[in-house]
Amino acid sequence: MPDGAAEIPAPAGRRVKRSDQIAEELCRRIARERMEPGQRLPNEQTLMQHYGCSKGTIREALKALEVQGLVTMRPGPNGGAEIRPISVEAAAMQVRRYLHFHRLDFAQVYAVRRNLEVALGVEVVGRLDAAALRGLEENIRACEAAFAAGEHARGRSLELSFHDLLCDASDNALLAFTCRFINSLLRDLVEFRGGSASEYAAFGAHNLDSHRRLVAAFRAEDAEAAGRVMREHMCCAEAYMRRLDAAFRRDLLSGR
Template sequence: MRHEALTDKKRRLDRIKLSDQIAEDIRRRIARDAMRPGDRLPHERALMEHYGCSKGTMREALKALEVEGLVRMLSGPNGGPEIQHASIDIATQQLRQFLHFQKLDFAHVYELRKSLEESLARNVTGRLTPDHLRRLEDNIRVCEAANNDQDRILVRQAETEFHDILCEASDNVLLVFMCRFLNSMLRDLVSYRSQSMREHENFGEANIESHKELLSAFRAGDAERAARAMHQHMCCAESYMRRLDASFRSDLLSRF
């Protein structure tokens, strides 16, 4: 039975392209050797000799790793594959591609966002540096000016950037990833069918007041007050989304 299982596994591997098998082996090598961004893999010729493959196969394997954002190819006589820091943009794009084929519902988005942002507010209370607090205050001023100028695009962009600044202070990488993913979706992919400028201004004013209350709670070091303010903020934002007839655009596959 063991021999049959090994034979079956070999057949499956034989059906996988050699370049994909090499790419998978390199991923395991990076993990096994605990390689970090800036570390270098052997140059292309050494990898070809190690795997006993052609230049075309080796380049196909390295290209797959480069597209994933795991390595970058350096040119020149001392060039070759270098480990790079995983990009959150590449990871979120993969999630967008998945969601493109699903039905997106704002009720589901805000059910998740309310919970995540409340956790984020608690998590960053006491961790926000003076620089973070200054940038949050600056962000509020940008929102106020843009709202007074009726610059809807800048207002919506700045509002989500407020939450991105909070993410910078968190020590929970999973929480940060999920919050930033939802922020990017709301910033990049939401359209508003209602063109009522007064309603947009009201939305902006409500967000500004929420952000001011959050900033005050953060400065006071009051995590529970910050969490309550964030919950109210998320409920208010969800209500305005409905009133402005917000919807996700259909181009979730777009990278720009």
């Protein structure tokens, strides 16, 4: 298509820039050809000939892919667009932007989390090697130290990191990504809602006990026990977070 047709009608009735069309086609090409990190797209001249457009249009399309985190532009005569793996953070940012415009509370988060974390706990049984198990135990000790020092927010963040470590061991990319994303949301929600020291202490003690029992189940490679402990853990966490959310809303209404 010649570059003169910079915009064409889209199915939804809006006009799509030619560069955006090319960027989308390149995304499909990367997926179709199963291109791996480190591989490169064709050079600018080849892309210009293939799409029948100007250098500026191609550069704009490649820039869009770079902004998405899908490619890195390498300078020099042998440079070009190099495929790069999209980080969890980059992928999660798009979902965060979507959720920014929606009302979100603990009840909604746990309606999803309680089942996914149980599935994750069962799925990683037998996948945690000695180093991974040590990492979980080190996390528990770091949580204990944080709570002992009265650093409740840091302790809560570390507790969520325990679940991130389980994501690292998962062989299910979608499950791991979703659980990790929910953990990041919870960090934000807890930061904004706070909570009393006594509530944190009681909840922290429960979490530490649950995490120790989970590690024991993982060491024994007991999937049934891991699922049971995680289910109890999520039920307690949901109840605590719902109370915290209710208290937060009362404070807002009372002007405190």
